[in-house]
Amino acid sequence: MTRNVFVIGLGLIGGSIALSCKKAPHTRVIGYDASEKTRELASTLKIVDDVVEDVIEAAKIADIIIFGTPVNATLDWLDQLKQWPLKENVIVTDTGSTKGLIMAKGAELRECGITFIGGHPMAGSHKSGVMAAKPHLFENAYYMLTPLKGEDEANVTELEQLLKFTLAKIVKVDAQEHDHMTAVVSHFPHIVAASLVHQLDAEQKYYPMTTLLAAGGFRDITRIASSNPLMWKDIVLQNRQELIGQLDSWLEEMNRVKEIILSNEQKSIEDYFAIAKKVRDDLPITTGAFYTTFDLYVDIPDYPGVISQLTGYLADERISITNIRVVEAREDIFGILVISFQSAEDREKAEKCISRRTNFEMYVS
Incomplete structure (x- = not known):
């Protein structure tokens, strides 16, 4: 039997969750965004299996509804949700970074017979929008769930079984905490x-x-x-x-x-x-709540083409960078060129790559 997951809001967070959910077996992911351009991009990029324009019709068949919208917008959506014809056992969740107001609205939904479990995937990126969505965005990050007191554990488990495909570390906490x-x-x-x-x-x-x-x-x-x-x-x-x-x-x-x-x-x-x-x-460095860059500082000589030379070496070995900049005032940093990577592994590969091909000094932040 196919499980229908409906993601409302297809930006960086919603789009990335949609891509993660597509990895789950026997799961069809439906998507909606208020922006027509975002809907078109989500369809072209295959962020979801189907893009819809009628929210209520899509919600009718959804087994799980995920709001990837900002908190204020989600509060408005949850008010509307009370009037929608939903499946009896539908589970509704969100991705907002604050939970107090959201869970108060969740309590109202419970009174209407709708299961709501708050959620907050604690990861992000220096980029935004549906084009930045990726299925591994939440890998090893914390994904906080804030169920209401007395929530049926079977509902929480069902949501966790879907969200495990984000590869995040799923934890349950009280909304106030x-x-x-x-x-x-x-x-x-x-x-x-x-x-x-x-x-x-x-x-x-x-x-x-x-x-x-x-x-x-x-x-x-x-x-x-x-x-x-x-x-x-x-x-x-x-x-x-x-x-x-x-x-x-x-x-x-x-x-x-x-x-x-x-x-x-x-x-x-x-x-x-x-x-x-x-x-x-002593802070943990292998996981984090939000997007972190891993910087490599390189002391490079000043001659034409040196930066393109370095980035060319990295491109040859298919090492992706997230940012690059030249700094002038360097009182408390090492190296005139700062190259940022999304993971420590990428940074380590880059350091080895540059070491093999140059004699530039490097320092790790």
């Missing part, structure tokens, strides 16, 4: 990164050369400030209380740092950085 943890490791760091960029902007009005020196550590720590501002507006509003708590804790920590610096005690200052280094170095 989810929102607190993601505030700590994702949402709040975006606020910090944005605030550092605002501080740089204020400084450059008086010291214009500051932006020219903003390389290395500054670029690394503020990279996430380049994320979609509309998406982060929604996330901040949806997880506001958790973020306020994190801000209060951050202000306390900054006051503590200020006192350490004012004390002028060398050991206290060194200890502060030493503890931070240990905690940071």
Whole structure:
């Protein structure tokens, strides 16, 4: 018997989930997106088995419905879902990065006899849209499920059996715990990164050369400030209380740092950085919540064609890169050329490739 999976929202996340679900046996994946262009691309790229324009008709035959839409849009869809003629045992899930509001809506669906299990695949990419979708996007990343209390375990298991084809690490957590943890490791760091960029902007009005020196550590720590501002507006509003708590804790920590610096005690200052280094170095590096680049720093001589020479070597060995840049201010980084890869394995292959063909010095970030 064929299982019908209906994915609504075919961007990076929804498209990648659709491609993963297509690997499941006896499964037909149907897709819809509000954008006509995205629907056309999804059809051309075979992201799904069938693209539809009538959402309600497709939902009628769905065994599992997955919303790959932003949280605010998903909330609107879930309101509409209450009126749709659905299969009696349909399972509905989402992919939103905040769960509080979503699970409140999920409780309303339960009252209507609809099973809703919250979901959040914690992976992403520097690219967006259906053209960036890939079946291995979530491989080894955490996929958080937030079922309502008292949810039938058989329903959770059925959803897990489908999502295992994402090759993600599926874990179950309480929605409030989810929102607190993601505030700590994702949402709040975006606020910090944005605030550092605002501080740089204020400084450059008086010291214009500051932006020219903003390389290395500054670029690394503020990279996430380049994320979609509309998406982060929604996330901040949806997880506001958790973020306020994190801000209060951050202000306390900054006051503590200020006192350490004012004390002028060398050991206290060194200890502060030493503890931070240990905690940071002990973080797991094989898995992560969000997209991570693996950088290779290469000291290259300055002559015409050297960059194309290097990328040519990598292309010869079919090693894919995600980004490449030349840096000028290099106070706290190694190497003038920074090549980014999507995995440590690709970076290691590249390092060996360049070592075999050149005598350039290389460093790993």
